[in-house]
Amino acid sequence: MRPLSRVASALSxxxxxxxxxxxxxxxxxxxxxxxxxxxxxTATPASLPKLPTKTIASGACGKYFPDTAPLSPASGLVVTxxxxxxxxxxxxxxxxxxxxxxxIQLPQYTFPAMxxxxxxxxxxxxxxxxxxxxxxxxxxxxxxAHTVSAVxxxxxxxxxxxxxxxxxxxxxxxxxxxSGVVGGGCGGADFENEYLHAGFASDAxxxxxxxxxxxxxxxxxxSSNNYGPLPVTLQPGQRLWVEVGVTQPSxxxxxxxxxxxxxxxxxxxxxxxxxxxxxxxHPIEWNGRNCLASAYQAQIAQxxxxxxxxxxxxxxxAQ
Numbered sequence: 001m002r003p004l005s006r007v008a009s010a011l012s013x014x015x016x017x018x019x020x021x022x023x024x025x026x027x028x029x030x031x032x033x034x035x036x037x038x039x040x041x042t043a044t045p046a047s048l049p050k051l052p053t054k055t056i057a058s059g060a061c062g063k064y065f066p067d068t069a070p071l072s073p074a075s076g077l078v079v080t081x082x083x084x085x086x087x088x089x090x091x092x093x094x095x096x097x098x099x100x101x102x103x104i105q106l107p108q109y110t111f112p113a114m115x116x117x118x119x120x121x122x123x124x125x126x127x128x129x130x131x132x133x134x135x136x137x138x139x140x141x142x143x144x145a146h147t148v149s150a151v152x153x154x155x156x157x158x159x160x161x162x163x164x165x166x167x168x169x170x171x172x173x174x175x176x177x178x179s180g181v182v183g184g185g186c187g188g189a190d191f192e193n194e195y196l197h198a199g200f201a202s203d204a205x206x207x208x209x210x211x212x213x214x215x216x217x218x219x220x221x222x223s224s225n226n227y228g229p230l231p232v233t234l235q236p237g238q239r240l241w242v243e244v245g246v247t248q249p250s251x252x253x254x255x256x257x258x259x260x261x262x263x264x265x266x267x268x269x270x271x272x273x274x275x276x277x278x279x280x281x282h283p284i285e286w287n288g289r290n291c292l293a294s295a296y297q298a299q300i301a302q303x304x305x306x307x308x309x310x311x312x313x314x315x316x317x318a319q
Contacts, residue, residue: 048256051072061238062139066115069081069114079139080136082115082116084135085135086135091112091121091122093168105313106312121275123278131243133244134243134245136244138239145233145235147234149230150262151211153257155256157206159254160253165278172285172287191241194232196214196243198245199213202249246274252278254276254278291313293315
């Protein structure tokens with residue numbers, strides 16, 4: 001049985017989601033609290049060429065296949081059109097770029113939506129395999145076997161970053177007056193069948209394409225099949241979870257990646273898009289530990305104690 005809890009550490013980058021302590025639940029049906037966030041650029045997968053959609057019978061690919069999500073046909077197979085994130089991607093919480101440098105109450109947070117065309121995840125580059133990549137879910141709903149032998153990745157869109165990125169990594173915890181720094185300490189496990197890596201050049205632009213290289217493989221925890229590394233032949237009804245870590249270009253910005261497969265020896269072309277993802281190697285990192293600085297302690301001492309609930313504060317680096 002595939003675990004449905006998705007706590008997301010690095011996507012070949014350290015992602016910005018939020019778990020107050022330990023792991024956060026990020027199942028395909030998770031709901032999101034409203035978040036304080038900066039206005040996002042409009043270059044999303046929705047602005048890219050629409051992919052053809054394939055409908056399959058409920059349960060044709062097993063209990064844990066997201067057959068209600070948009071699916072692309074791929075030479076007899078189907079693929080989730082929008083890729084979620086691996087269990088160890090831990091996206092950070094994005095704060096407004098104009099947020100003043102002072103202690104603030106921990107904001108509400110938003111989990112990147114699974115298998116949608118509108119999610120944005122914010123990340124810090126830190127190449128990492130086995131848990132932090134984009135996940136493609138492939139299934140064979142047909143009546144004959146098909147073989148997946150390769151995965152291609154390309155840069156579909158880039159929106160350059162303007163301003164600064166301010167963020168809080170949930171794994172770093174928060175500050176509670178009288179208790180100190182609490183929370184954080186994320187952990188977890190990642191169970192995909194195939195682990196691949198797409199390494200882009202530091203100056204890569206839209207249209208750059210690479211064939212992902214295999215970095216590992218795992219037992220198929222959804223059906224107890226040990227496929228081993230690609231190529232993998234899927235029998236009718238079988239599914240394959242493929243995670244693609246990305247080493248992204250060095251320019252900060254909002255990136256969308258496109259993915260294709262090689263099935264039965266033929267390239268399918270684009271069958272899936274990634275989450276639109278902000279990569280910024282130099283963010284301003286907020287956390288609870290920063291609140292220990294004397295300047296912030298003085299401000300916190302002057303802050304009225306809330307009449308209900310607990311103060312959970314985060315602070316930027318001390319000036």
